[in-house]
Amino acid sequence: MTEAQFKKQVVAYLKDLNRCDFFVKEAKTIRGIADIIGVYAGMPFHLELKKNLAETKKVSGRIVLQRYRLEQACLCGTLGVFLCPENFDRFKFIFNAYRLDHCFGIEYRHAYLQKEIDHVA
Secondary structure (H helix, E strand, C coil), rough: HHHHHHHHHHHHHHCCCEEEEEEECCCCCCCCCCCCEEECCCCCEEEEEECCCHHHCCCCHHHHHHHHHHHHHHHCCEEEEECCCCHHHHHHHHHHHHHHHHHHCCCHHHHHHHHHHHCCC
């Protein structure tokens, strides 16, 4: 699956969510900005899409800047993750769990969500 195909899948999922607003970065020239930035049920998120898990493990190239920007977003209380087909199901499960718990007044800390999603990566 290419990154473009995966992006369509992620965008379709996000469009189906209630209380979710997001935008998709289209310009390839903006380095370090996440592919999808949005808010879900009061939780801001930055999603950097990758075609496979191996890409998230690289230690050189633009991935270094992307990783730094996601880490900075997390320090500000935003959920920032590298999202790939291998961790997409886990991401959806945790996103839905956050929504349900948030509705009942129980809020997860974003760092916990980040850790759970990254557990796959």
